[in-house]
Amino acid sequence: MQFDPFTIPFDIGLYFILIYAVVRCVRWFMDLSRPDKLRLQRGFFGRAFGQSIREIFMESLIHRKILKSNPRLGYMHMSLAFGWFLLILFGTIEADIFGESHLNAPYKAIFFKFFNPEHGSTGFEAFFAFLMDLILAFILSGLFLAVLKRFSSKVVGMKKTTRLKPLDKIALTSLWLIFPSRLLAESFTSGTYGTGSFLTGSLGSWLASFLPAEQLAYPFWWLYSLALGVFFILLPLTRYMHIPTELFLIFARNSGIRTGDQTGSYSEIQTYSCSSCGICIDACQLNFSAGITNIQSAYLLKGIRNNDNVNDIAQNCLLCGRCDKKCPVGIELTPIRMIRRRIGETEKEKTTVLKRYLPDRKNIVPVKSNDKQVYNFLPAVESEKTDILFFAGCMTHLNPAIKNSMIKILNASGVKYKFLDEKGGVCCGRPLMLSGQDKEARELINYNSKLIWKSGAHTLVTSCPICYKVFKESYYLDVEVLHHTQFIKMLIEDGSLKLNFLRKRVVYHSPCELGRGSGVYDEPKDVLKHVARLEKTDFEDDNSLCCGGSLANMKLSFRQKSKIAHDAAAELTKGNPDILATACPLCKKTFSSATETHVADISEIVAEAISLVQIKRNSGKKYFSIKESADIL
Amino acid sequence: MVDFGFSLLKARQINYDHNDRSIAGYIYEREPSFRLCIECGGCSATCTTGNFTRFSLREINILIKRGENEEVRHEIRKCMLCGKCTLVCPRGVNTRNVITLAKEAFQKRGINAI
Numbered sequence: 001m002q003f004d005p006f007t008i009p010f011d012i013g014l015y016f017i018l019i020y021a022v023v024r025c026v027r028w029f030m031d032l033s034r035p036d037k038l039r040l041q042r043g044f045f046g047r048a049f050g051q052s053i054r055e056i057f058m059e060s061l062i063h064r065k066i067l068k069s070n071p072r073l074g075y076m077h078m079s080l081a082f083g084w085f086l087l088i089l090f091g092t093i094e095a096d097i098f099g100e101s102h103l104n105a106p107y108k109a110i111f112f113k114f115f116n117p118e119h120g121s122t123g124f125e126a127f128f129a130f131l132m133d134l135i136l137a138f139i140l141s142g143l144f145l146a147v148l149k150r151f152s153s154k155v156v157g158m159k160k161t162t163r164l165k166p167l168d169k170i171a172l173t174s175l176w177l178i179f180p181s182r183l184l185a186e187s188f189t190s191g192t193y194g195t196g197s198f199l200t201g202s203l204g205s206w207l208a209s210f211l212p213a214e215q216l217a218y219p220f221w222w223l224y225s226l227a228l229g230v231f232f233i234l235l236p237l238t239r240y241m242h243i244p245t246e247l248f249l250i251f252a253r254n255s256g257i258r259t260g261d262q263t264g265s266y267s268e269i270q271t272y273s274c275s276s277c278g279i280c281i282d283a284c285q286l287n288f289s290a291g292i293t294n295i296q297s298a299y300l301l302k303g304i305r306n307n308d309n310v311n312d313i314a315q316n317c318l319l320c321g322r323c324d325k326k327c328p329v330g331i332e333l334t335p336i337r338m339i340r341r342r343i344g345e346t347e348k349e350k351t352t353v354l355k356r357y358l359p360d361r362k363n364i365v366p367v368k369s370n371d372k373q374v375y376n377f378l379p380a381v382e383s384e385k386t387d388i389l390f391f392a393g394c395m396t397h398l399n400p401a402i403k404n405s406m407i408k409i410l411n412a413s414g415v416k417y418k419f420l421d422e423k424g425g426v427c428c429g430r431p432l433m434l435s436g437q438d439k440e441a442r443e444l445i446n447y448n449s450k451l452i453w454k455s456g457a458h459t460l461v462t463s464c465p466i467c468y469k470v471f472k473e474s475y476y477l478d479v480e481v482l483h484h485t486q487f488i489k490m491l492i493e494d495g496s497l498k499l500n501f502l503r504k505r506v507v508y509h510s511p512c513e514l515g516r517g518s519g520v521y522d523e524p525k526d527v528l529k530h531v532a533r534l535e536k537t538d539f540e541d542d543n544s545l546c547c548g549g550s551l552a553n554m555k556l557s558f559r560q561k562s563k564i565a566h567d568a569a570a571e572l573t574k575g576n577p578d579i580l581a582t583a584c585p586l587c588k589k590t591f592s593s594a595t596e597t598h599v600a601d602i603s604e605i606v607a608e609a610i611s612l613v614q615i616k617r618n619s620g621k622k623y624f625s626i627k628e629s630a631d632i633l
Numbered sequence: 634m635v636d637f638g639f640s641l642l643k644a645r646q647i648n649y650d651h652n653d654r655s656i657a658g659y660i661y662e663r664e665p666s667f668r669l670c671i672e673c674g675g676c677s678a679t680c681t682t683g684n685f686t687r688f689s690l691r692e693i694n695i696l697i698k699r700g701e702n703e704e705v706r707h708e709i710r711k712c713m714l715c716g717k718c719t720l721v722c723p724r725g726v727n728t729r730n731v732i733t734l735a736k737e738a739f740q741k742r743g744i745n746a747i
């Protein structure tokens with residue numbers, strides 16, 4: 001039996017973290033709602049299992065998504081995670097083949113060199129020793145990058161790195177010590193016995209030439225074991241908890257579990273899965289345009305983990321969804337933020353170390369608003385019967401050009417429609433929802449729902465992406481909701497709208513609520529391609545910018561908003577297009593004051609492109625009366 | 634009492650010494666742009682809620698500053714947070730935050746806005 005007391009710290013750490021991970025997983029599982037439990041069970045024994053294993057390999061080990069978005073950062077994460085995995089895997093195989101027996105205790109694989117110092121001099125053994133050295137070099141190169149990143153985050157192509165707490169620092173130091181101490185321990189042992197491959201062998205013989213290698217090896221084996229043990233024991237208190245949590249998260253997500261709108265086990269799992277990679281910080285315009293550096297999602301999650309009052313963080317955000325789309329772990333950042341907005345202010349809880357190892361189940365009851373109806377002043381619902389409803393929305397009413405263009409388009413194409421909020425309507429409810437006031441929002445939603453339902457319409461067209469999103473997601477109506485760009489595309493395709501081609505160069509800004517928020521990316525661009533020359537920008541689709549005017553943020557000052565708008569507009573108009581096109585009245589308004597370039601909604605461009613013949617044929621007088629009223633405006 | 638077809642008016646002076654202006658203070662501290670309001674009424678003119686009922690943000694701004702909180706408390710929840718006022722305000726007052734902070738200030742004293 002090979003044994004040495006220096007392996008004890010490692011053993012304690014390892015068994016502690018294994019047992020701990022199991023306890024935590026069981027607790028999370030118990031806290032899932034009943035349907036989610038069933039989902040997870042089904043997922044675990046079904047097709048989702050294979051998917052999860054593949055995802056764990058691709059994302060938790062290889063870090064494919066980080067590699068894609070930032071190769072250097074990706075390499076750093078990959079070399080540490082995948083390298084360590086390989087080291088353990090091949091270490092175990094090595095110990096199994098060349099060790100004194102099969103199926104060894106883990107410490108024998110980890111400290112193989114110590115127990116078999118003469119291993120690795122010839123033939124197949126040497127090949128294995130070479131392999132292990134190669135993996136170690138791979139890890140060390142990543143570690144080197146990580147250390148550099150701590151001191152200057154620019155090295156890995158990041159603008160900001162995440163801030164640390166003291167315990168994180170100890171854990172980080174022990175993590176950093178693991179591989180260098182292994183390198184030195186193995187080198188000293190190899191130097192003494194004249195074994196080891198290109199890395200430990202050469203370093204070892206060189207060190208042994210002027211140092212007492214035999215005496216020095218043992219302390220470094222201790223250091224190696226201690227570093228491992230300390231890291232494992234501190235792991236639950238630090239951000240490295242994301243390593244075991246992410247595995248659970250991947251299984252849960254592939255089983256079909258989603259955040260929803262309540263705090264619960266799944267959102268807790270997600271808050272612990274954040275690796276603090278900092279990609280969300282780099283993606284955030286509040287960071288790189290407005291200089292606000294404490295509200296990004298990584299900090300939100302950290303605040304939630306520490307039981308801080310995160311209300312201010314949760315509120316000061318555009319909810320643009322850029323971070324959400326880019327998070328390589330796939331944490332549903334926007335829903336988590338919405339949940340915190342509904343919860344509002346909380347007391348900061350005092351925590352003990354024990355409590356941090358086993359946090360309480362969190363059942364935060366949302367602040368109750370008094371139950372009185374707020375909007376009982378609204379008039380009784382009356383609606384005329386129609387097939388197609390057009391809802392302009394508050395923001396469109398502030399942009400008469402968009403409203404009039406839509407009327408022109410609808411009339412020219414000859415569809416039968418009713419203008420639901422011609423004389424001004426009730427807000428769609430989304431702004432209240434975004435500020436966490438669901439109950440009030442529901443009142444408005446119910447009111448508008450009745451209006452729409454009574455009209456008997458089968459299609460609801462809106463010009464505002466904010467309205468579009470809430471109609472689609474939170475109104476339980478049996479109508480087809482279309483954004484006007486989708487509707488215009490339909491009109492073009494079925495031939496009811498004949499358009500001229502305008503000789504203009506256009507770039508398209510995808511509004512957050514329409515693009516990332518609702519997944520409508522292609523229709524607006526298809527329409528634009530039909531009437532003008534659409535050019536690409538550096539910020540397309542998922543990567544599009546926020547105009548800064550988002551209704552989701554009430555905390556930004558006028559100046560900060562306009563800074564964001566200026567920066568975004570400057571990026572989009574780099575190629576000097578004739579028109580900066582968008583599909584949202586709010587984006588249009590925000591950009592209009594932020595750039596010299598002409599800003600227009602797609603409906604305006606389309607209205608301009610309508611051929612005169614068609615206007616005369618389909619609308620006759622009606623259009624001209626509208627035109628007159630437009631002139632007066 | 635004999636109905637003469639008219640009555641005495643109630644006293645209408647405002648006593649600033651008695652008015653509680655802490656709600657205004659709460660807002661000033663957190664949303665400095667509230668000080669910029671010139672009571673032009675642009676917000677009230679465009680207001681979505683104002684289209685249906687007698688609700689005026691301009692009036693609310695004045696009342697808050699004067700410390701006539703009771704009236705504000707009755708009115709302020711009628712706002713739909715639609716954001717039109719913020720966009721038209723010529724002074725760049727972050728109006729929606731003013732409204733939200735006022736509600737929050739009431740809530741913190743345990744007298745919810747009605």
Ligand code: SF4
Nearest residue numbers: 274276277278280327
């Ligand atoms: S939230 Fe996602 S993107 Fe942000 S630091 Fe965490 S893992 Fe990275």
Ligand code: SF4
Nearest residue numbers: 284317318320321323
């Ligand atoms: S949603 Fe947008 S504004 Fe909010 S933290 Fe993410 S990137 Fe920043």
Ligand code: SF4
Nearest residue numbers: 670673674675676722
């Ligand atoms: S529009 Fe602005 S400045 Fe005018 S009354 Fe309203 S808040 Fe005050």
Ligand code: SF4
Nearest residue numbers: 680712713715716718
């Ligand atoms: S946010 Fe409120 S006060 Fe402002 S326009 Fe809308 S309903 Fe009126």
